[in-house]
Amino acid sequence: MASLKDVAKLANVSLMTVSRALNSPERLKPDTLAGVQAAISELNYVPDLSAKKVRGARATPNTVGVLALDTVTTPFSVEITLSIEETARAHGWNSFVVNMFSDDSPETMVDLLLSHRPSGIIYTTMGLRQVPVPPKLLSLPCVLANCESLHEPVASYIPDDEQGQYEGVKALLQAGYRRPLCLHLPAQHLATIRRRKGLSRACREAGIDPDTLLHRYMDFGDEHYRDIPAMMAAHMPQGKPTFDCVVCGNDRVAFMVYQILLAQGLRIPQDVGVLGYDNMVGIGDLFLPPLSTVQLPHYEIGRLSALHIINGDRHRETVRVESPWLQRESM
Incomplete structure (x- = not known):
């Protein structure tokens, strides 16, 4: 060279x-x-x-540095970093990503990020969570994408999970379903807590007490998707469901639900309706029938976070980004 x-x-x-x-x-x-x-x-x-x-020159006068905690190692939130890069390029900026895994030293990874001398920093995570923001990151313009600060007020862009779940469940109930089986993600997840609020609001508006519904929560860890069949079987004596629809914590749960229902000869949506969440990249349209779900706005979160740095925004508020309801054919 x-x-x-x-x-x-x-x-x-x-x-x-x-x-x-x-x-x-x-x-x-x-x-x-x-x-x-x-x-x-x-x-x-x-x-x-x-x-x-x-030589002391500023190598990247217009560069967004991305500290990505478990973000680019999964297909579920890769759109965040993709959007950041596309938005940066569209505005004549560069971007680079430093991957940080759960067992990495945050101090070491932050130093690596800062050694590239970015103009601003986006800290992003896979899965909505609250994070301690390393103080060194705050020495530059900093914004959080898909996460919130535990301590210092830092601008953040997150999905509006409560409103998204509200819109999805509202549509489910308007379609005539009244006895949902709710298969939630782990109870301690921020998204679970906020989606449960949205579900409860939609139910109360429809005259249904949300606390009387069937609620089951997954344990933490991908291996616990295998628990879904047992959760459903507990409410399907002799293969006949005591519920008329399933509210799924995400589209992966919905994938399991489809297999179980179809294996029992049940029709979707005629016998049981199914509502997903996430609009998992490349998967939502492959369900038969196509899955009605709620869009996690990862691409928009990445775009808004990049623009926050590029435009020099200075607010430190949490912005809830719309999670659109996607009507398909499963309910």
Whole structure:
């Protein structure tokens, strides 16, 4: 790979002149700049950002740094980082991601992120949660995506889970269903707590006491999706459901519910309606019949978070992003 010295030699100029051509081209005479640019093109030279940092130049004057806690290792929230990158590019900014896993040292990963000298930082997580924000992150413009700060007030963009669940359950009840089996995600999850509030509000508006419904909660961990068949069987004596619809904690739960209902010869939605949540990427339209669900607005969360940095917004509020209800054919 060609170096800065190679470019300087071919253009017959000093290293400083090449540096100015890259960082402050307006400071060079047109013919000198043209000569350096021709050498760069001929050698296919790619600027070395780390070298620029060593020289004291600001390598990334318009760069969004993303600290991603378990975000890009799962298909469920990858749209957040995708949206951040697309939004940054559309506004002439760059972006980069530093992945942080649950067993990583936050201090080490934050130092790695800051070593790239971003202009602003987005801290994002897989699954809505409250997080302690490392103080070093607050030395720069910082915003949270899909998470909330435990301590210091920091601007955050999160799904409006309560309203999303309200809209979905309201549509379910308006379709004539009255005896839901509610298969919730783990009880301690923020999303579970807020979605339960939305469900309760929709039920009360329809004259139904939400506390009289069948409520079952998953344990924490992906392996507990395998508990769904037993949860349903407890309310299906001789394969006949005591419920007329299922409110699912997410689309993966709905996937299990479909298998169980169809295996019993039950029709969806004629015998049992099914409501999902998430609109899981690439999956929602593959259900037969297509799954009615609520959209987790991950792409919009990423876009708004990136714009918060790009536009220099300074508010420290929590913004709840609309989670749209998607009517399909399962209810």
